[in-house]
Amino acid sequence: MARILIAGESWMTTSTHVKGVDEFTVHSYVEGVGPLRDALTARGHHVVHLPAHRVPTEFPGDAESLGGYDLVVLSDIGANSIQLSPGVFERGEPGPDRLAALRDWVDGGGAVLMIGGYLSFSGFQARAAFRQTVLADVLPVEMLAEDDRVECPAGAVPLVVDAAHAALGGAGTAWPPLLGYNRVVARDGAEVPALINGDPLVALAPYGSGRAAAFTSDCSPHWAPVAFCEQWPGYADLFDGLVRWLVRA
Incomplete structure (x- = not known):
C-alpha cells in the first residue's frame, strides 16, 4: 500500500459579530481532508x-524527507505556503526551493497529485500561483494566467471517456454532479479519462521516472458535495485508482 502525504485541506475562519453597539470576533478551524483520508x-x-x-514550517524540502512517501498530494494549498518558509519570508534568509525539491523527487521516481480548490492550480484571483513555479513543468496540465475557477452552483456532471482506465479505479460512468473546478488545458500527450464541461477533470502523465496527476475539482465541500464525497461508492474507487496508478501499485 502507498505512503501518502496530503498537504493542505484545512482552513481557519474569522467572523465578526455585531450586536447593536457591541461586536466580538470568533475564530474556527476546519479540516476538509476527512473524506479523502478516510x-x-x-x-x-x-x-x-x-x-x-503547518505547511510553511514542515513541508519536506529535500529528497531524503520526501523519500518517506510514495505520493505527495497538494490539495487547496498555494505555492507561497510551500516555497516561503518563515526564514525566507520573515527574515530574508535563503532557503531551499521546496517545489524544486518536489519536482526533482518526481523526476527521480516519485509521484504528485494536485486536487482542485481555491488555492490549487492558478486558483482564486490566480493567488495559488503554481503557474509561475517549477511545478508547472511537472503537472499534466497547463494553467491559466488568470483566476481559473469555474463555479457550477447547479451542478456539472462529469463525463467519463475512458471508464477502463486504471486511474479511475473502476468508478464507473455515473458520477454525481460537482459544483465547480479549476479550468486547465491538457498538455500534449497527457491522458484525460474524465472531463467536466469539456475541460479536463482527471489528467495524467509521466514526468521523468515518476508520474503526475491532476483532479481539477475538490475532494470535499464545497465543490465536491456530500453526494459525491460521502454517499457515492465510486469516490473511494476513484482516489484509490489514482493512487495506485501514480505509484504503479
Missing part, C-alpha cells in the same frame, strides 16, 4: 495529513 485509509494506504498552517 477513503484512502480504508483501502489500506498510510496517510499523513499536513494541515495548511
Whole structure:
C-alpha cells in the first residue's frame, strides 16, 4: 500500500459579530481532508495529513524527507505556503526551493497529485500561483494566467471517456454532479479519462521516472458535495485508482 502525504485541506475562519453597539470576533478551524483520508485509509494506504498552517514550517524540502512517501498530494494549498518558509519570508534568509525539491523527487521516481480548490492550480484571483513555479513543468496540465475557477452552483456532471482506465479505479460512468473546478488545458500527450464541461477533470502523465496527476475539482465541500464525497461508492474507487496508478501499485 502507498505512503501518502496530503498537504493542505484545512482552513481557519474569522467572523465578526455585531450586536447593536457591541461586536466580538470568533475564530474556527476546519479540516476538509476527512473524506479523502478516510477513503484512502480504508483501502489500506498510510496517510499523513499536513494541515495548511503547518505547511510553511514542515513541508519536506529535500529528497531524503520526501523519500518517506510514495505520493505527495497538494490539495487547496498555494505555492507561497510551500516555497516561503518563515526564514525566507520573515527574515530574508535563503532557503531551499521546496517545489524544486518536489519536482526533482518526481523526476527521480516519485509521484504528485494536485486536487482542485481555491488555492490549487492558478486558483482564486490566480493567488495559488503554481503557474509561475517549477511545478508547472511537472503537472499534466497547463494553467491559466488568470483566476481559473469555474463555479457550477447547479451542478456539472462529469463525463467519463475512458471508464477502463486504471486511474479511475473502476468508478464507473455515473458520477454525481460537482459544483465547480479549476479550468486547465491538457498538455500534449497527457491522458484525460474524465472531463467536466469539456475541460479536463482527471489528467495524467509521466514526468521523468515518476508520474503526475491532476483532479481539477475538490475532494470535499464545497465543490465536491456530500453526494459525491460521502454517499457515492465510486469516490473511494476513484482516489484509490489514482493512487495506485501514480505509484504503479
